[in-house]
Amino acid sequence: MTAFLRLLGRRIIVLPFMLLGVTLLVFVVMQFLPTDPAVVALGEGASPQAIAAYKAANGLNDPLVIQYIHFLGHLLTGNFGNTAPPAQPVVNLIATAFPLTLQLTFLGVIMAIVLALVLGVTAALYRDKWPDQVIRVLSIAGIATPSFWIGILLIQQFALNWPLFPTGGYVNPADSFFGWLQSLFLPAIALAIPVAASLIRVVRTSMVEELDKDYVRTAIGNGVPRGEVIRRNVLRNAMVTPVTVLGLRIGYMLGGAIVIETIFSLPGMGQLIVNGITAGDTNIVQGVVIVIAVTFVVINLIVDLLYLILNPRIRTV
Structure with missing residues (x-):
């Protein structure tokens, strides 16, 4: 301690x-x-x-x-200056746009974690068998495909060919939770897939390393069910490295959210910084970049704390 x-x-x-x-x-x-x-x-x-x-x-x-x-x-003092005429405080624009970017990033992180855990653990448990081979191919394809291209493909397939989701726009969760989820589902998936693809490989490698350790064979040899060993020990110990990698990927997702918001016409930080660049408004660009950068630093501090909590060698000192 x-x-x-x-x-x-x-x-x-x-x-x-x-x-x-x-x-x-x-x-x-x-x-x-x-x-x-x-x-x-x-x-x-x-x-x-x-x-x-x-x-x-x-x-x-x-x-x-x-x-x-x-x-x-x-x-x-929270003063980012004013925009170009008609002047208004930049902090007010950021206060309106930033929550949407956080919502999109949060959904993307949740989807990436779920995909990485399910597919990464499956690949490790079926090491070198056909599920592992299929998941490897999918993860490589996901890493190689940029999120904005995935977003375009999702719009084409699930908003135009099959009109299950809107092509863009944002619905406030206070007005309709289902509408909010529907408006952010495709952009969150586009944001999550490349990150999940890279995390799958990390989760698989960590799980394989843990499964090959002596304590796993000893526990199973003593009659402890394999599923219980994996659930209570292997999975938790294997999550130390993926959590560290996730912290860096969240920063990537914050930056990627800006591009995805532009594709899906979401009024978040992406649209705000594009408007600032188009108008040559340095106060807007400066304010958006600082908020995103500071958020990235704070998120990495939180991930570092999770790493310290998950690392058994730190906890037992």
């Missing part, structure tokens, strides 16, 4: 520095964009005098270090 608390403390101490690094990276990258924040805020028809006055009033002429300090101060 002492070792667990020590490692937990290290993760928590490192978190602020990771978040600081994320904000610094985003700030530096935004300096290389060709758009002028003053022109975006005032409009293309603004006079040089108005642009110069805006830059002076908003500290855009200050050294980059001073600008970064002001940038951090605004972030700490």
